[in-house]
Amino acid sequence: MKKYLPILLLAFVSLFIFSCNDDDNVVRDGDTYSKMRDVSGSFTNSNGYSFTVPISIENTDVVLVYRRDPAASNAWQLIPKTYFLSGGRELDYNALFDSQNVEIYTEANFDQTTMSSSEVSQYLTNQTFRVVLVPASPAKGVSAVDTSDYNAVVKYYNLDESKIKTIKVN
Template identity: 60%
Template structure:
């Protein structure tokens, strides 16, 4: 009995030591990639929404396709005659809204060439990732789309594209 009590105490203490692991890793988030294409116009308020399903601890990154690379938004666009607007986005656990903020001028005044370049059939890539990097690693540069894809080991070779309008 004298040897049994210390062994029982040791087993009891070790239960708490191993069950209280504090590694701050996010094991409930699975990184995902999705594309959404839409046109901005006065009728949709220069915004469109894509449904998502994320936890409160997840992060949404959004990139705009430039024809040969991805550019992270928000991004300010500077046009002639001191006109500017910004591609932007907001999100919650159910939706991502991609929009244009245009406090400086009316987007309806864009000429046909500008409207085609900046408003029509704009493609955005939505990337859902855990809010914190894995313990023991440095944070990834989220402005670099390729670094994000590599860091989270995402396959972006066959991403589903949703047309929203």
């Protein structure tokens, strides 16, 4: 019996060693993990005020989309975002995503073809968005990062802005 005691003790300890996993905060590298890309394009009547960006992520991963603030070149605003124009008009930036595509689009409570040339220039022409693909765990119930703060997301996921790929649509 004395010979079996060390083996049983070793088996018992190894059970706990292999059953513990502390990878909740690991940012994974590879094709489907944290990365960013810039997308620029114009929203027009001919493209239905939307464009699609191809991606490849897991079903549990998350896509965050930020719009570059034209007034400040290094400021990013998380979308969805509503802009209140004159005359009670509202222009919304939105995004939809699945595991293969991100659609970025505008919606309005008015006909967007009636926008003034300065509004078109400010809100529809040559818009730049940053698409951030981040890993998510279905077991996580609460986000550990404030996704509305672009800089907090970059820091939390240790994203390298110098490696951003830019995609030009339309």
